[in-house]
Amino acid sequence: MEDVTIQVQGLVARYGEKVVLDGVDLTVKKGELRVILGGSGCGKSTLLKHLIGLLPPSAGSIQLLDVDLATADEPEKQAVLGRIGMLFQGGALLNSMTLHENVALPMEERTHLPTEVIDEMVRMKLAMVGLAEASPLFPPELSGGMRKRAALARAMALDPAVLFCDEPSAGLDPITSAALDELLLSIRDRFGMSMVVVTHELESIRRIADRATMLDKGKVIADGTLAEVEASPHPMVRAFFDRRPEAEGTRSSVWSALGASGGPP
Amino acid sequence: MLSLTGALVREGVLAAEKELATAIAQGGKVEIDLSAVTSIDSAGVALLATYARRLRQDGGSLHLMGARPEVERTLELFPFLEEVPPEVPNRPGWFETMGERGLVAREVALQYLVLCADAAYFTVQGIWQRRGIRWSVVFYEMAMMGSKATGVVGLISFLVGTTITLQSADQLRQFGANIFAVNLIGISMTRELGPLMAAIVVAGRSGSAVAAELGTMMVSEEIDALKTLGLHPTRFLVVPKLLAITITQPLLTILADAAGIFGGFLVCTSYLDIAPGVFFDRLQESLYLKDLMTGLIKSVVFAQLIVTIGAICGLRTRGGADAVGRSTTVAVVAGIFAVIVADAIASLIFYFGA
Ligand SMILES: Nc1ncnc2c1ncn2[C@@H]1O[C@H](COP(=O)(O)OP(=O)(O)OP(=O)(O)O)[C@@H](O)[C@H]1O
Ligand SMILES: [Mg+2]
Secondary structure (H helix, E strand, O other), X not given: OOOEEEEEEEEEEXXXXXXXXXXXEEEEEOOOEEEEEEOOOOOHHHHHHHHOOOOOOOXXXXXXXXXXXXXXXXXXXXXXXXXXXXXXXXXXXXXXXXXXXHHHHHHHHHOOOOHHHHHHHHHHHHHHOOOHHHOOOOHHHOOHHHHHHHHHHHHOOOOOOEEEEEOXXXXXXXXXXXXXXXHHHHHHHHHOOEEEEEOOOHXXXXXXXXXXXXXXXOEEEEEEEHHHHHOOOOHHHHHHHOOOOOOOOOOOOHHHHHOOOOOOO | OEEEEEEEOHHHHHHHHHHHHHHHHOOOXXXXXXXXXXXXXXXXXXXXXXXXXXXXXXXXXXXXXXXXXXHHHHXXXXXXXXXXXXXXXXXXXXXXXHXXXXXXXXXXXXXXXXXXXXXXXXXXXXXXXXXXXXXXXXXHHHHHHOHHHHHHHHHHHHHHHHHHHHHHHHHHHHOOOOOHHHHHHHHXXXXXXXXXXXXXXXXXXXXXXHHHHHHHHHHOOHHXXXXXXXXXXXXXXXHHHHHHHHHXXXXXXXXXXXXXXXXXXXXXXXXXXXXXXXXXXXXXXXXXXXXXXXXXXXXXXXXXXXXXXXXXXXXXXXXXXXXXXXHHHHXXXXXXXXXXXXXXXXXXXXXXXX
């Protein structure tokens, strides 16, 4: 089953008592760019962390590159982790190392390439995200968007088979963000890698998504090609694509609760 | 003309590297035939780029030819920097480093004075204003910096008191001056060792805690957020700690004095055959209120030094988690150093003043 990269069945995720994901199913095929949508706090980052095995599922199963990370032994797990890249929402660069060292780190740890070749690879990857000049800087010396791009360079360091991106274009200007989308598409086309991208940018979604999954209240409320998802009548989906605040029904204001017309007599 | 074959990917790069190394050895114009390369990844591309760069340095050039479309597209994907950007900025010379350190020292000194002035101002102002001081925070800090330190301070002072009495007992016995061990332990604990032991423990516990707390807030932009909310960080964070430690440190010092003297008492009564009653009479004769007060005044000064130094180290933190670690270390070292220097100065003042 090499053409299925990620297979999630009935995933339940909890933080203590609080259930964040409640029975999520998700299938990502090889070479597919899957966009995860959903309101803030609905559990998108949590889903990604489960997919890459950082958090163990409370129930359900996750197959990543045909391995169940929850039950795999350590060498098997490391082999899979060596084939994925993750761009964390906050960047998660190591602040005590320069950009160059940050990107070189996974290469040094997981390959036996000569230093000179690694240096060249680092330069290529940093140049791809437009940070060739910034390689001797430390992350705290960068702007938020630059940190994002550097983190993407690190996630791509080893030409992963699966790339996970948590809001890659948040905090970027529209031009850089469009260039980033192009970059994601071109490396996907070149290496046939699968990608799971969390994003809120409508434009970006329209540019990159092959298929999309929308989460709400711990469940998948829409799943399919972008067109299928966009056509869904679910109110949350409509609110998202039509850019309207969701009609929250029963929320009352101070005035409607206590004002002249409302409230108990 | 060198012909590479197979997959030029991460795992196979080492083999190809040998072939490339021999091919470019004689320099000049080297051509590489890629028609038999089935696939390539970024490691393979980087390998070719590395050797092209080496060859160029020696005046030669590298030409790739016959690549399959997929291979060519991958080669097109990755940028090649004509010029390698410098990896590390130039190291400054000795004089420059020293000059810079001097400037930093001046800046720190100024910033420290401003912090102390602000703290003094906000304390006085806070006491007059109705909601000036957040007393609940002060009490919380008193528990953290005072109550929680009692165990360590008591134990260490007890051990120091015992040790000092034991060490001096032999000397005193030779002169038949056993009884002076009481004077010795009483005066040295109250004037010197009690305040010092309490301050060193607190510098290690609370100086570091203050620096770590403020440092973390600094790097996560919380301090900036406080400023935007109209809260002065000194008033909001430093003043409660200063007030708390000003109250707890003398109490800790009294505890240290008592624990040390108790240690001495045990040694005197058991090892030096001094009767308990005699011990206390002698202690009362030899101790003056002035000795105790000197120690307590010093302890307040030490406490203020510890908190303000911890605060300045925290507020000067720039960068990330490692920077917080460094400021914490500096806070402890500088705190203990300042306490000992202040103690030396105080001894001089009291010596010449008396
Ligand atoms: N470490 C944690 N401990 C407890 N609860 C957590 C933790 N991390 C996240 N949560 C909760 O889980 C829920 C989902 O969080 P998550 O970070 O996955 O949201 P998200 O969909 O990525 O949101 P955003 O778009 O704002 O990044 C939130 O309600 C959050 O409060
Ligand atoms: Mg998130």
